Amino acid sequence: MKHVFGPVLSRQLGNILKVDPVPYKACNWDCVYCQLGATRVLVDEPREYSPARDIVGELEFALAHLGLEKLDHIVLEGSGETLLYADTGELIQKIKLLTDVPLAVVTNGSLLIRDEVRRPILDADIILPSFDAAHTELFERINRPHFSCSYNKQLEGLCLLREEYGGKLWVEVMLIRGVNDTEEALKDLEAIFEMIEPDEIHLKLPHRPVSEAWVRPPTEEGIMRAVSILGHASKVIHPTEGEKLCSSFESVDRGILKAVRRHPMTHVELDRTLTRWAPGTVGTALYDLEKRGELKEIERYGTTFWCDANSGFAEKRAHGDLVGVL
Ligand code: SF4
Structure with missing residues (x-):
């Protein structure tokens, strides 16, 4: 959808x-x-x-x-x-x-x-x-x-x-x-x-x-x-503690992309959100999506978040610095 x-x-x-x-x-x-x-x-x-x-x-x-x-x-x-x-x-x-x-x-x-x-x-x-x-x-x-x-x-x-x-x-x-x-x-x-x-x-x-x-x-x-x-x-x-999404996406990739297009999410939040798939599946999918250039990591408040690769957030370098808004 x-x-x-x-x-x-x-x-x-x-x-x-x-x-x-x-x-x-x-x-x-x-x-x-x-x-x-x-x-x-x-x-x-x-x-x-x-x-x-x-x-x-x-x-x-x-x-x-x-x-x-x-x-x-x-x-x-x-x-x-x-x-x-x-x-x-x-x-x-x-x-x-x-x-x-x-x-x-x-x-x-x-x-x-x-x-x-x-x-x-x-x-x-x-x-x-x-x-x-x-x-x-x-x-x-x-x-x-x-x-x-x-x-x-x-x-x-x-x-x-x-x-x-x-x-x-x-x-x-x-x-x-x-x-x-x-x-x-x-x-x-x-x-x-x-x-x-x-x-x-x-x-x-x-x-x-x-x-x-x-x-x-x-x-x-x-x-x-x-x-x-x-x-x-x-x-x-106050912020809601974790979103409870219905895991009704056709694939874990689509589920992740749809979720992070609402706002950046941590790996743990995505695991908690996309409960339909076996443990470890989300982690593997994150790695693949990053390799395919569809996701990127950003770092804020000392925490790493995942977001859409096309979003206008500053990216994270290997050492964690920000590299400017796209
Ligand atoms: S930039 Fe647009 S989408 Fe983002 S918070 Fe402001 S009004 Fe909403």
Whole structure:
């Protein structure tokens, strides 16, 4: 399956199936905290990357065959920017016809200012837009957007969504130590959220290898400062301990590639995730995939992670140094 992934245990949404309508790293931002590595080419015009009927066909198959005991949400989340998929409205309508499982949409929020992008997603049960900074300088420093995006458009898009949307609005803030976890940055965000009144504010922490090696999660003090300034609607989303994926891939190679295209993973995590194959099989496959040039190793926080060879992460040299972003 190309577009459907899971089930995955999510701290925000419970037991979920992810539906990904865009190609790997099709995005109009190049966030310093991106778990997919650097964005090589920023794209800003939505496209019909795959027919909605094909994506829904995969979802139908997954719902029928994965033996899911309990599914809390279906999550429309691209391995890039979700709303760069031009037929999101049709996709949502088809998913709603297929199942009663609540549908969540994760987006960086950059295109919400466009009526033709925002209106088709109003039927979703939950929308989770990003909002990491409350002024232009910090927005550009953290999210490094396509030139057609701006902080003012980001804010206006979120305001329009709030006015028109009757579902749950959960805004996501990725906290970065020394960048947007300062008192000043958080008070600026507080002023915006007082105006928007999201139902929840989810404070996320970079915990895996991200695009820029200097990015660090806030200290405990920084997290407490954020919760105290952003108030009762805010909650800290701690990383989930290991994903529980259904090992329904045709081969161990495809399983590994699909898993690391979500975010870099350690060998141990991959072993824990791909439980269908005998012990040792994942290790052999990792070696083969690296030899064929499909995977590479990166090192962060003293730990070795595997990622897609084409991802924009700095590679690991034999002695462990980083060699620059591709
Ligand atoms: S974190 Fe999301 S919005 Fe930012 S660059 Fe990565 S895919 Fe794009």
